[in-house]
Structure formats: C-alpha cells, structure tokens
Amino acid sequence: xPSTTPFIRLENLSKSFGKxxxxxxxxxxIHRGQILAxxxxxxxxxxxxxxxxxxxxxxxxxxxxxNGEKVVLNSTEKAIHYGIGMVYQHFKxxxxxxxxxxxxxxxxxxxxxxxxxxxxxxxxxARNYGINLDLNAPIRGLSMGEKQQVEILKLLFxxxxxxxxxxxxxxxxxKEADNxxxxxxxxxxxxxxxxxxxxxxxxxLSIADHIAILKQGEIIDRINPDAGLSPxxxxxxxxxxxxxxxxxxxxxxxxxxxLKVQNLSGNGLEHIExxxxxxxxxxxxxxxxxxQKALVExxxxxxxxxxxxxxxxxxxxxxxxxxxxxxxxxxxxxxDRQGLATCSGLDLxxxxxxxxxxxxxxxxxxxxxxxxxxxxxxxxxxxxxxPDAALRAWQLSGGNLQKLVLAREFYRKPRxxxxxxxxxxxxxxxxxxxxxxxxxxxxxxGIILVTGDLAEALALSDRxxxxxxxxxxxxxxxxxxxxIDRIPQMMAGLNEEExxxxxxEEVNP
Amino acid sequence: MxxxxxRLAKRQEPSPxxxxxxxxxxxxxxxxGLSMLLLTVRDIAPLxxxxxxxxxxxxxxxxxxxxxxxxxxxxxxxxxxxxAFRLRIWNIGAEGQFSLGAIGATWMALSFGGAxxxxxxxxxxxxxxxxxxxxxxxxxxxxxxLGANEIIVTLMLNxxxxxxxxxxxxxxxxxxxxxxxxAAFSDNAIIGPIGTxxxxxxxxxxxxxxxxxxxxxxxxxxxxEIKACGDNVQTxxxxxxxxxxxxxxxxxxxxxxxxxxxxxxxSATVHRLQPSIMVGYGFTAIVVAxxxxxxxxxxxxxxxxxxxxxxGVENLQLDLQIPAAFGSIMExxxxxxxxxxxxxxxxxxxxxxxx
Numbered sequence: 001x002p003s004t005t006p007f008i009r010l011e012n013l014s015k016s017f018g019k020x021x022x023x024x025x026x027x028x029x030i031h032r033g034q035i036l037a038x039x040x041x042x043x044x045x046x047x048x049x050x051x052x053x054x055x056x057x058x059x060x061x062x063x064x065x066x067n068g069e070k071v072v073l074n075s076t077e078k079a080i081h082y083g084i085g086m087v088y089q090h091f092k093x094x095x096x097x098x099x100x101x102x103x104x105x106x107x108x109x110x111x112x113x114x115x116x117x118x119x120x121x122x123x124x125x126a127r128n129y130g131i132n133l134d135l136n137a138p139i140r141g142l143s144m145g146e147k148q149q150v151e152i153l154k155l156l157f158x159x160x161x162x163x164x165x166x167x168x169x170x171x172x173x174x175k176e177a178d179n180x181x182x183x184x185x186x187x188x189x190x191x192x193x194x195x196x197x198x199x200x201x202x203x204x205l206s207i208a209d210h211i212a213i214l215k216q217g218e219i220i221d222r223i224n225p226d227a228g229l230s231p232x233x234x235x236x237x238x239x240x241x242x243x244x245x246x247x248x249x250x251x252x253x254x255x256x257x258x259l260k261v262q263n264l265s266g267n268g269l270e271h272i273e274x275x276x277x278x279x280x281x282x283x284x285x286x287x288x289x290x291x292q293k294a295l296v297e298x299x300x301x302x303x304x305x306x307x308x309x310x311x312x313x314x315x316x317x318x319x320x321x322x323x324x325x326x327x328x329x330x331x332x333x334x335x336d337r338q339g340l341a342t343c344s345g346l347d348l349x350x351x352x353x354x355x356x357x358x359x360x361x362x363x364x365x366x367x368x369x370x371x372x373x374x375x376x377x378x379x380x381x382x383x384x385x386x387p388d389a390a391l392r393a394w395q396l397s398g399g400n401l402q403k404l405v406l407a408r409e410f411y412r413k414p415r416x417x418x419x420x421x422x423x424x425x426x427x428x429x430x431x432x433x434x435x436x437x438x439x440x441x442x443x444x445x446g447i448i449l450v451t452g453d454l455a456e457a458l459a460l461s462d463r464x465x466x467x468x469x470x471x472x473x474x475x476x477x478x479x480x481x482x483x484i485d486r487i488p489q490m491m492a493g494l495n496e497e498e499x500x501x502x503x504x505e506e507v508n509p
Numbered sequence: 510m511x512x513x514x515x516r517l518a519k520r521q522e523p524s525p526x527x528x529x530x531x532x533x534x535x536x537x538x539x540x541x542g543l544s545m546l547l548l549t550v551r552d553i554a555p556l557x558x559x560x561x562x563x564x565x566x567x568x569x570x571x572x573x574x575x576x577x578x579x580x581x582x583x584x585x586x587x588x589x590x591x592x593a594f595r596l597r598i599w600n601i602g603a604e605g606q607f608s609l610g611a612i613g614a615t616w617m618a619l620s621f622g623g624a625x626x627x628x629x630x631x632x633x634x635x636x637x638x639x640x641x642x643x644x645x646x647x648x649x650x651x652x653x654x655l656g657a658n659e660i661i662v663t664l665m666l667n668x669x670x671x672x673x674x675x676x677x678x679x680x681x682x683x684x685x686x687x688x689x690x691x692a693a694f695s696d697n698a699i700i701g702p703i704g705t706x707x708x709x710x711x712x713x714x715x716x717x718x719x720x721x722x723x724x725x726x727x728x729x730x731x732x733x734e735i736k737a738c739g740d741n742v743q744t745x746x747x748x749x750x751x752x753x754x755x756x757x758x759x760x761x762x763x764x765x766x767x768x769x770x771x772x773x774x775x776s777a778t779v780h781r782l783q784p785s786i787m788v789g790y791g792f793t794a795i796v797v798a799x800x801x802x803x804x805x806x807x808x809x810x811x812x813x814x815x816x817x818x819x820x821g822v823e824n825l826q827l828d829l830q831i832p833a834a835f836g837s838i839m840e841x842x843x844x845x846x847x848x849x850x851x852x853x854x855x856x857x858x859x860x861x862x863x864x
Contacts, residue, residue, distance in 0.1 A: 342741075
C-alpha cells in the first residue's frame with residue numbers, strides 16, 4: 001500500500017514550447033517502492049514530463065513536491081541532489097574508462113581518490129541489487145545491456161531514490177530485458193521509486209504497479225495492471241481507436257535481384273554472403289554492435305567495401321555510387337534521425353529536399369515551390385504534427401521526425417531500402433503505420449530491416465538473418481520454425497561453433 | 510523582504526526579426542557608449558566625441574558619399590566571406606584575395622591600356638576574379654587534400670598577397686616618377702563617377718552581385734547544398750552531397766568577390782595600383798559578415814555602417830587628434846557586444862518571485 005505522502009508529487013504542471021502545448025495541468029504521484037509506467041504516443045509529453053523531473057526543463061506553471069515539500073528543480077545537479085536520476089536512451093558513459101571509474105566519476109569531493117574503499121562500496125551495491133559486472137572492464141567492450149547496468153549502478157551510487165528509465169528495453173536482447181526487470185523489481189523492493197517509459201505494452205503490463213496514459217499533454221487514463229487488461233485493450237485506450245497488434249501481410253512474388261553481397265569482409269565484417277530480391281523483406285537481427293552498422297554503411301555507400309563485392313541493382317558498388325541517377329533508387333533510413341537523417345537547424349522543407357533534391361532540380365535551379373506543395377501533401381498523408389513546413393527539424397518530436405524521414409525516403413520510390421531500427425522510440429500506432437508502409441514499399445523494392453526487436457522481424461520478414469560478431473550467422477525463411485526458435489541463442493553467439501562447422505562443410509563438401 | 514530570482518530559460522522558437530533588430534541596436538549603443546567613455550581618458554567629453562564621429566560619418570552629403578565609397582569594397586569582400594562561412598569554412602583571407610584581384614586587374618590595365626573600354630573593363634574583371642579565386646582555391650585544396658586548417662592558411666596567404674603587391678609596385682611596375690606605385694591607368698581602364706558625385710558606377714556591380722548571391726542561396730541546388738552541408742556535414746554526406754567540391758567552390762566564389770572588390774578599388778577609386786589600397790577591408794569584412802548574420806541585405810546595411818565608422822574615426826583623428834587605432838577598438842567592441850547580444854536571441858531572462 002502506498003504511504004500517505006508520495007515521494008514526488010507533481011501538481012498542475014504545464015509546459016509549452018512556443019505555441020505547442022507539451023504538457024497541460026498534469027498531476028501525478030510517484031511512490032517509493034512502486035513501478036510507475038508512462039504510456040503515450042509520440043509527442044504525448046512523456047519526454048517533457050521526465051525532463052521537468054530531471055531538472056533539464058522548468059515548468060511554465062505548477063509545482064513539484066518532494067516528500068511533501070515544494071522544490072524547484074532548476075538544474076540537473078539539483079535533481080540529482082534530491083535523489084532523482086535518469087537512465088537515458090543514449091547512455092552517458094565515458095567509453096575509454098572502466099566501469100568503476102564511470103561510476104565514481106565526479107562523486108568524490110576529496111582530492112585523493114580512495115580507490116579500494118570506493119571499489120568495495122560499488123561492489124557491495126552491485127551485489128545488493130543482483131548486478132553482476134566486472135568493475136575493471138572498459139566500457140568500450142560492454143554490451144548495451146551491461147552499459148545500462150553501469151548507468152543504474154551510477155544512479156544507485158549517487159543514492160538516487162527515484163530512477164527514471166526512458167525506453168530502457170529498446171536496445172536490449174530479450175534476455176537482457178528480463179535481467180533489467182529483475183533489477184527493477186529488486187530496486188522497488190528496496191523502497192526506490194521507479195518510473196519507466198515504454199512502448200511495449202506486454203512488458204508494461206507485466207512489470208508496472210501503476211500505469212498512466214498520456215495523450216496530447218494530459219493524463220487521460222490511470223490503470224491498475226492487475227485489472228486484467230489485454231495489451232490490445234491497453235493500446236485502444238492509448239491511441240483512442242482499436243489497434244491491431246499485427247500487420248496484414250501479403251505474399252509478394254520475389255523478382256529480380258536488387259542486392260548481392262559476396263564474401264564481404266573488413267570494417268569488422270567477416271565473409272558476409274547476402275542476396276535480396278525485389279518484393280522481399282530481409283530482417284537482420286542481432287544485438288547492436290555486431291557488425292550491422294558496418295554492413296549497412298557499406299551497402300548505403302558511406303564506406304567502400306574492403307574485401308569482397310557488393311552489387312546493387314546489377315551494378316558494381318563503385319559504379320552505382322558514382323552515378324547520381326542510380327543512387328536515387330536506394331533509400332537509407334538511418335537509426336540516428338537527428339544526427340544523420342536530418343539537419344536539425346534547417347526547416348522541414350529543406351530537410352525534405354536533402355535526398356529528393358535531384359527530382360526538383362532543373363539546370364541549376366531548385367524548385368522549392370513545387371517541393372513545398374509535395375511536402376504539404378506528405379505532411380498530411382503521413383500525419384506529421386505539427387504540419388508546418390517552416391518549422392525547424394529540432395522542433396519536432398522524435399516520432400514525427402521519423403515519419404518525416406520515411407515520407408521523404410518513400411517519396412522517391414526506391415528499389416532498395418535499408419531501414420535501421422525504424423520503429424525504435426515510436427509508439428504502437430506510429431510503429432504500426434511504419435510497418436504498413438514498409439510492407440507496401442516491399443511491392444516495389446527489396447528491403448533490409450535492421451532491428452533489435454525480434455517480434456518486429458517475425459511480423460514483417462520474408463527471411464531473417466542473424467548477426468553475431470561480424471558474421472551473418474544464419475539466414476532462414478519465415479516458415480522455418482525450428483531455426484526461428486534458435487534465434488535468441490544465435491544472437492548470443494551460442495550457435496557459432498555449429499555455424500563454423502556448417503560453413504566449413506559448405507566450402508568443402 | 511521580497512526576494513526575486515533571475516533565471517535563464519532557453520527559447521523554444523527561433524527569434525523573430527524584430528527581436529534580432531532590437532538586440533543589434535542595443536548592442537551597438539552599448540559599444541558606442543563604451544567607446545565614448547574611452548575618450549574621457551584623453552579629456553574629451555564623450556558626447557562631443559560622439560557628435561564629431563557621427564558628423565564625420567553621416568553629417569554631410571560629402572561624408573555620405575565617402576561612406577558609400579568605403580562601403581563598396583567592404584560589401585563585396587563581406588559577401589564573399591559570408592559564402593564560405595555558410596559552409597563553416599573560415600575564410601579569413603579576403604585581404605589577400607582583394608590584393609590579388611587588384612594585381613590581376615592592374616596587369617590587364619597596364620598590358621592592354623589601349624584596348625577599348627568595353628573590352629578592357631571585362632578583361633580586368635575576369636583577371637581580377639580569376640586571380641582572387643585561384644588564390645582562395647589554394648587553402649581549399651590544402652584543406653581537402655592535406656587536412657591543413659583553412660584558418661591558418663588563409664591568414665598566412667594574406668601577408669603573401671600583400672607583399673606580392675608591394676613587390677610589384679616597388680619593382681617591375683614602379684612608375685617613372687619613382688614613387689612605389691604604378692603609372693596611372695588609361696581612361697579606358699577606369700570606371701567613372703556617377704554624375705558629379707564621388708560615388709562611382711561600381712556600386713551597381715554591388716547591387717547585381719548582391720542580388721545574384723541572394724538568388725544563388727534561395728533558388729539553386731548548389732546554394733541549397735551549401736546551406737545543408739553548413740548545418741550538418743554528416744547528414745550532407747548521407748544525402749550524397751559533394752562536400753569537398755563544395756568547399757573548393759565556396760572558397761573560389763569567396764575569392765572571386767574579394768578579387769572583384771580589388772578590381773573596383775584600383776579601377777574606380779585610385780586609378781592605379783599602390784600599397785595604400787590595403788587598408789584592411791578584408792579583415793573588417795569578417796566583422797561585417799558576422800554582424801549581418803551572413804544575410805546579403807544585412808551585409809549591405811552593415812557595410813555602410815562600418816564604412817561610416819571608418820569615416821567618422823577619420824574625423825575624430827583630424828578634429829580631436831584621436832589615434833587611428835581607435836577605429837579598430839570600436840570595430841572590435843561592436844563585434845563583441847553584438848555577438849554577446851546573440852545570447853538574448855537564444856535565451857530569455859525570467860524574473861521570478863522566490864517562494
């Protein structure tokens with residue numbers, strides 16, 4: 001049962017960005033010992049709310065109470081001082097330092113670091129919460145799940161009483177996600193307060209003690225997960241209309257080969273063999289950092305193949321990327337929406353033109369007016385909010401920015417699409433929309449989908465490939481249930497020995 | 510006791526034009542105030558100093574004409590560096606490119622002095638633009654091929670350019686009078702004044718080139734690509750933009766405009782090549798470009814104002830025996846206050862009553 005005074009009480013918080021109302025009169029109690037899940041579509045105000053708590057933003061009106069006393073959180077330092085800590089989606093760790101150094105960084109007021117005693121403290125802390133980490137391992141070599149554990153330990157070491165997780169499972173394997181949930185339960189049991197933001201409804205239902213649903217900056221529903229709600233019902237309440245949690249998928253007859261990768265090595269890749277036809281969707285699954293990035297960048301022309309060959313639409317890699325005309329038939333939807341797919345300081349029209357500019361060029365002239373009309377229509381068709389072409393990209397929420405990128409990339413009617421984590425950070429309604437669009441695009445194009453979400457891969461793919469340490473460990477048809485069942489092991493590298501053997505046999509039958 | 514607390518809040522929207530104008534004006538006033546306070550060190554009443562400064566700059570028809578005359582090279586050089594700045598290529602070599610432009614134009618004027626005006630002037634323009642453009646291309650190539658920092662290379666090339674000019678006028682091009690200057694140009698190599706004023710027809714070149722620049726960034730693909738690359742190089746590479754080519758292009762355009770300014774200076778103002786044409790327009794152009802936030806219309810206005818500052822300081826020198834360096838001090842103060850004022854464009858200050 002919740003104690004009478006909540007650890008944190010938000011009262012009537014409002015925050016607007018110019019004319020855009022991010023959150024509006026939100027009141028919310030956060031109790032020690034409980035896990036509160038925040039659900040909501042993109043742009044519903046979840047991130048704004050968390051930034052207010054973490055001291056990064058200040059509310060326009062309303063107050064925050066800590067143990068019943070009013071506090072002003074006008075800096076991140078202050079929030080940390082009051083015991084509020086946040087685990088960001090993009091970890092904030094020093095890659096070149098080891099685990100212990102990252103945890104104690106900036107925490108000792110003394111001139112001399114008493115390393116051994118600090119190490120003992122951290123060790124004790126890790127043991128208490130069931131976290132198993134080598135404190136002397138450099139961050140560089142850790143998996144995403146381990147890095148997240150370092151972030152958690154960092155907050156616990158700072159004696160944080162409220163831990164906020166922003167989509168913590170987006171970068172984790174299923175096993176790592178289970179570990180995280182165990183840690184979260186452990187922390188709740190030790191009287192910490194947990195707030196966690198997620199788009200995955202099943203995990204929310206299984207772990208949260210309370211669920212609050214945000215829509216357009218307001219809390220529209222508060223749900224007790226014990227009430228026996230189904231994920232579909234939860235989705236309906238969140239989106240406001242029934243949501244199918246799967247997509248209608250029609251078989252498409254594969255046609256000509258659009259991509260052929262032969263014996264590609266270098267940049268961390270090892271002998272990749274890959275073929276993709278028009279009308280086919282191939283998912284590459286695997287834990288982030290197992291060569292997906294290098295493979296994608298090679299296929300998309302950002303780095304040349306070191307060894308082996310890559311042929312796109314029948315052309316050699318170098319010929320393909322030397323020709324501006326052919327290049328427009330390839331679409332790359334990168335994971336990094338802010339840093340790579342868009343220019344944050346430019347307006348939406350200029351961002352739309354980034355990869356479509358050749359289509360609006362006549363001689364030296366760029367017909368921005370024509371492009372603007374096309375964009376107006378796309379903003380409407382893809383339901384990008386707010387639909388104002390004069391806004392700067394940084395003013396858009398992550399989900400809306402992703403929709404803009406997709407609208408732009410599909411507009412070119414590409415024949416080869418490489419989509420990297422296209423639904424990461426998107427709410428289910430938006431993700432469903434992206435899936436539908438990808439499947440539709442598949443009728444005209446071959447698609448490579450790089451994803452960490454196995455469910456997504458299974459829902460969409462014709463074939464699934466598993467990557468581990470630069471190898472494409474196996475590719476299998478969606479109908480090959482026996483192999484699909486082994487994917488989690490393959491992602492963890494447990495299949496590698498066997499794979500080497502089969503490969504050996506293939507070469508020397 | 511009531512407690513108030515000052516807090517900073519980041520603005521969530523780009524600032525509107527009126528706010529930029531307000532902040533700019535405020536900053537200039539602060540800078541003028543500070544400069545005039547400096548005059549008290551020499552026992553000059555600040556308001557009197559200000560009056561002499563403003564009269565010298567804008568106080569008479571003659572002063573205004575002098576301002577326009579000084580604004581012309583400033584405008585072209587600044588337009589040039591602004592193109593490079595858009596791509597975040599820091600061309601601070603306009604001074605040297607200006608010098609090379611003057612040399613190129615002079616070469617044609619001395620070699621083909623007898624050619625008809627309609628042939629000779631275009632020839633001089635082409636020569637000035639090619640020399641200025643190629644001079645600016647050197648640091649661009651060094652940057653893309655060898656990874657040399659363009660700030661250092663453009664800066665050093667300034668001194669080489671200026672010394673090359675000296676070398677020529679003290680050497681092969683020295684006039685028979687013996688002074689370090691070339692012979693006066695023939696009439697065909699001279700752009701004349703407008704009517705009876707001292708302002709020359711070169712000002713129409715500024716209008717055309719300024720307009721061309723504006724159209725280039727507004728309506729051409731290359732202009733767009735420069736803008737996109739300037740915002741985020743990673744994204745530009747992702748979108749398949751030819752970054753290296755653009756770097757060379759902006760530097761060449763930059764040098765071309767500075768070279769054109771050099772041509773106008775010898776052909777329309779001095780009518781010969783002499784070391785005294787190098788008065789630092791190329792350096793002031795950097796200040797102008799930043800003050801105007803790289804906007805062509807803003808550059809026109811700011812060039813005029815800073816030209817006025819130069820004219821006004823000359824008046825201070827004559828009337829009140831203030832050293833010439835005072836002009837540079839004022840230029841620097843204005844730049845610093847305006848840049849510092851930029852803070853108010855991205856942040857606002859909130860006054861809150863303490864709880």
